[in-house]
Amino acid sequence: MLKGKDIINTAQFSLQELDLIMNTAASFEKQVKSGDIIKNMEGQVVAALFFEPSTRTRLSFETAANRLGARVITVANAASSSAAKGESLADTIRTVDGYVDVIIMRHPMKGSAQIAADNAKHPFINAGDGAGQHPTQALLDIYTILKEKGALGGLTVTFVGxxxxxxxxxxxxxxxxxxGNKMIFVSPKSLRMPEEITADLRSRGAEIEETDYLKNA
Known part of the structure; x- marks a missing residue:
């Protein structure tokens, strides 16, 4: 269902795909805790390209790849890559794509994930593209919600900041x-959720409230 697919944003997922990911994550978590050796990615090479500072996300990806049996090559900051010499993102991705089986990237430019995916023949995973999206963090968030609340629907979720x-x-x-959850967005007017996102969410049937004050949530 997901084999060979890119992960660029969260709008791309279906409920069936998310259920598969949650079940797979639970299975892997159980195997890791029991000390099992996992070889799903044995013999594969993963590139972790981080053009923005990162500790938790980069190490999480590298740990996951290693636990699945893959080897990891890393660019830890833009200054250590050919981007510092003026190489375009598209050229960087096409070059790296020739070395590896999967590309993971964080980049400061919104929309960079789509550029990277368009120039890679192998699966691409967005680890954050500027003020765009961070889909794998959201996957971890819903996995945590599922474990803590026991369900992913029937909730009222308040976003603050x-x-x-x-x-x-x-x-x-x-x-x-x-x-199908109700969402309450709490922020100063200058920092509200972008209109293109709220409009898109509402077009998908989302129930949304917006307020400047947390006490109104």
């Missing part, structure tokens, strides 16, 4: 809409 630039909330809001 900088909703304009927060790629994690952009991503999570699509999952919450897909599961």
């Amino acid at each position: 900088d909703l304009k630039n927060g790629r994690t909330v952009h991503s999570l809001s699509y999952f919450m809409a897909l599961y």
Whole structure:
């Protein structure tokens, strides 16, 4: 169902695909805790390209790849890549694509994930593209919600803070809409969820309230 697919944003997922991911994550978590050796990606090479500073996300991806049996090659910052010499993102991706089986990338430019996916023949995973999206963080978020609440539907979810630039909330809001949850967006007017996102969510049937004050949520 998901083999060979890119992960660019959360709007691309179906409920069936998310159920598969949640069940697979639970299975892997159980295997890791029991000390099992997992070889699903044995013999494969994963590129982790991080053009923005990252600790948790980069190490999470590298740990996951290693636990699945893959080898990892890494660009930890833009200064250590050919981007510092003026190489375009498209050229970088086409070059790296010739070395590996999967590409993971974080980049400061919104929309960079789509550019990368368009120039890669192998599966591409967006680890954050500027103020765009962070779909894998949202996958972890719903996995945590499922474990803590026992369900992903029938909830009222309040998002608080900088909703304009927060790629994690952009991503999570699509999952919450897909599961039919009510969402309350709390932020100053200058930092509200982008109109194109709220309009898209409402077109998908999402119930949304927006307010400047947390006490109104």
